[in-house]
Amino acid sequence: MAVFLITISGLVAGLWRSGLELQAQNQFSKFFGEEVTLVGRVAEDPSYDTDGDLRLKLKEVTVDDENLSGVVWVATSQRVTSKRSDEVTVSGKLDKGFGTIAAAVYRARVEHVTRQDYADVGRDVRDSFASNIRKSIREPEASLGAGFLLGQKSELPEKLDNELRLLGLTHIVVASGYNLTILVRFARRLFSRVSRFTALATSGLLIYGFAQLTGFSPSMTRAALVTTLSLIAWYYGRKLHPLVLLPFSAAITIAINPSYAWGDIGWLLSFTSFIGVIMLSPLIHAYFWDDKKPGNIRQVFIETMSAQVLTLPIIAYVFSQYSPLALPANILILPLIPLAMLFTFIAGSLSFVTPLTSFVGLPAELVMRYMTTIVDKLAILPQASSEVEFTMTTVVVFYIALITVMVYLWRRTGYQFRVYNVIE
Numbered sequence: 001m002a003v004f005l006i007t008i009s010g011l012v013a014g015l016w017r018s019g020l021e022l023q024a025q026n027q028f029s030k031f032f033g034e035e036v037t038l039v040g041r042v043a044e045d046p047s048y049d050t051d052g053d054l055r056l057k058l059k060e061v062t063v064d065d066e067n068l069s070g071v072v073w074v075a076t077s078q079r080v081t082s083k084r085s086d087e088v089t090v091s092g093k094l095d096k097g098f099g100t101i102a103a104a105v106y107r108a109r110v111e112h113v114t115r116q117d118y119a120d121v122g123r124d125v126r127d128s129f130a131s132n133i134r135k136s137i138r139e140p141e142a143s144l145g146a147g148f149l150l151g152q153k154s155e156l157p158e159k160l161d162n163e164l165r166l167l168g169l170t171h172i173v174v175a176s177g178y179n180l181t182i183l184v185r186f187a188r189r190l191f192s193r194v195s196r197f198t199a200l201a202t203s204g205l206l207i208y209g210f211a212q213l214t215g216f217s218p219s220m221t222r223a224a225l226v227t228t229l230s231l232i233a234w235y236y237g238r239k240l241h242p243l244v245l246l247p248f249s250a251a252i253t254i255a256i257n258p259s260y261a262w263g264d265i266g267w268l269l270s271f272t273s274f275i276g277v278i279m280l281s282p283l284i285h286a287y288f289w290d291d292k293k294p295g296n297i298r299q300v301f302i303e304t305m306s307a308q309v310l311t312l313p314i315i316a317y318v319f320s321q322y323s324p325l326a327l328p329a330n331i332l333i334l335p336l337i338p339l340a341m342l343f344t345f346i347a348g349s350l351s352f353v354t355p356l357t358s359f360v361g362l363p364a365e366l367v368m369r370y371m372t373t374i375v376d377k378l379a380i381l382p383q384a385s386s387e388v389e390f391t392m393t394t395v396v397v398f399y400i401a402l403i404t405v406m407v408y409l410w411r412r413t414g415y416q417f418r419v420y421n422v423i424e
Contacts, residue, residue, distance in 0.1 A: 027068050028094070028103040037091040037111070038063045040072055044215050045084050045153060052158065053077050057101075058088060070102025071259075080110045083127070084215055085120035088113050100259040122212030126150045133348040136361030141368035145344035148172065148179065148337055151214030160372065163379035168308075168315075168326035171219075171273075172337060180210055180223045182338050184231065200235045204228065218253075218260055218267035225249045226274065239418035242278045246271070265318055269311050276306035279417065283406055286413040297335060304330040313398045316390040323385050325378050332374050340367045 040058025047055045056074040061067075074090055082088060089112040092105040118124075130146040137145055140160045146152040153161075153170070164170050171178070184203045192199040211224045226249050233240045250271060254260055260267040281303045289298075308327055316322050323329075343364030350360040378384060390398070409415075 027066075028063075028070060028072075028097070031063055031094045032096055032103070034094060035092065036063050036094045036105075037089065038072065038094075038105075039087065039089045042082055042084050042086045042088060043071060044217055046082050047153070048158065048161070049075070054080060054082070056082060056088065058090075063094075068102075070097075071100065073097060073101045073104040074108045075104075075106050076108040076110055078110050080113060082110075082113050083115065083120075084123050086113050086115050100264045122209075122215075126152060126213040129348050130155065132351040133344060133361075135351040136347040136357045137344070137365045137368075138361075140372055141365045144368050144372065145340060145347070145364055148341050149344045149348075151179065151210075151220075160375065163375045166323060166379050166384050167329045167375060168323040169329055169333065169375065172330075172333065178334075178337070179341070180207065180220075180227055182341060183210060184227050186338075188231070188234070196235055200231060203231050207231075218257075218264050219270040221253050221256065222249060222267065222270045222274070225252055242275075242417050245278075246275065265314070269314060272310040272314060273307035276308075276310035277303045280306040280310065280402075280406060282417070283409040283413060283415055286415040287409050290413075297331075300334050301331050304334060309402070313390055313395040316388040317392065317395050320387060320389050321385055322388045324383050325381065329374065329378050333371050336367055336371065340364060340371070343367060 038058070038061055040061040043057040043059040049055060054076050056076075058072045058074055059070075061070065061072050072094075074088075076090070088110060090105060090108040090110050092108040095104045095106060097103045130150055130152050133146050133149075134142040140157045143152075143156045144160065147156060156164070161170075164172070183206055187203045187206050188199045190199075191202045207224050207227055211220055214220055216224075226245065229240060229245060229249065253267070281299075284302050284306065285298075305327055308330075312322060347361040347364045351357055
């Protein structure tokens with residue numbers, strides 16, 4: 001009952017804050033269609049589109065000395081060096097935004113970039129360690145390893161970035177629940193030999209530190225919250241039912257950032273894929289293999305397929321395309337990510353030992369060269385991407401059918417969802 005009340009309270013608080021946030025964002029409308037000069041702070045790592053144009057999300061925006069609430073999307077063809085938390089001054093025509101974006105400047109002119117010392121310590125530590133990785137591992141494998149371990153996607157070579165996007169693999173090089181879960185599972189198992197409290201404290205610090213390094217994106221916010229709740233439940237010897245964990249974590253994230261609720265695709269995809277992993281995946285396994293513990297390959301296959309199925313309608317509706325090769329690509333690469341993360345960490349940590357630089361980076365480079373080869377080979381196939389258009393009606397019908405299938409599997413297997421914990 002307490003969890004139910006907290007969940008409802010979180011949702012109500014989120015909806016109330018959503019109304020206030022939308023009202024505040026409407027202040028941008030008086031500038032739409034005008035040439036403006038605005039100042040803002042880069043909210044997350046910059047990215048590049050397929051044409052090589054720089055894309056920024058600015059928060060804490062000021063237009064004509066007026067502070068406005070909301071995020072502004074900026075796109076420019078200028079070659080500008082910008083990082084998360086930099087203060088950027090841009091000019092251009094301000095247009096109406098989209099989704100959770102309050103406004104947009106599509107052909108912006110970047111006037112000035114200011115980087116203050118210690119403005120983002122997590123970013124600085126991450127970038128410093130990434131530079132150590134590049135001393136012992138060659139490109140593009142070095143940037144791939146930095147993406148796995150640190151969530152640093154902005155430094156990926158353009159060719160590799162486009163191929164990962166084409167194959168639906170961008171989630172492996174951004175800060176995601178999968179990467180965080182790997183780290184927390186390792187820390188919990190290692191330090192639980194000392195004590196449960198040591199494992200809890202160490203894993204909690206790891207979650208906080210990883211989020212600081214990567215930034216609190218929608219997917220990372222969800223992952224950090226879910227992992228923390230699962231960790232606390234493990235410490236007290238309890239289990240969290242998915243039907244409690246999911247709405248509770250959704251309510252908390254919406255209360256923290258109401259904009260997630262009304263159109264943040266990253267947040268929505270993160271939750272739907274997580275539903276596939278913790279609900280559909282165990283049901284499929286229980287139906288075909290009963291209580292047999294899944295092997296690593298089988299588990300990756302079922303979890304990947306379940307996540308792909310849950311996110312397919314949203315991807316098809318929003319982007320009108322889908323990669324039929326996403327499933328085999330994930331199956332061929334995901335099982336080796338923990339190994340790649342371990343080898344990359346070792347390479348970055350020992351890169352200061354000059355005589356051993358090339359040697360310590362070799363294992364990581366070989367593992368990730370296999371991955372980049374797989375990506376290269378699959379991306380050139382004509383089946384790499386297909387156009388798929390879903391209407392809203394199709395999306396609703398798809399999810400109704402999927403829920404029906406899940407209920408059927410649950411009734412046939414009698415599966416107890418409480419036995420699953422993401423950190424065990």
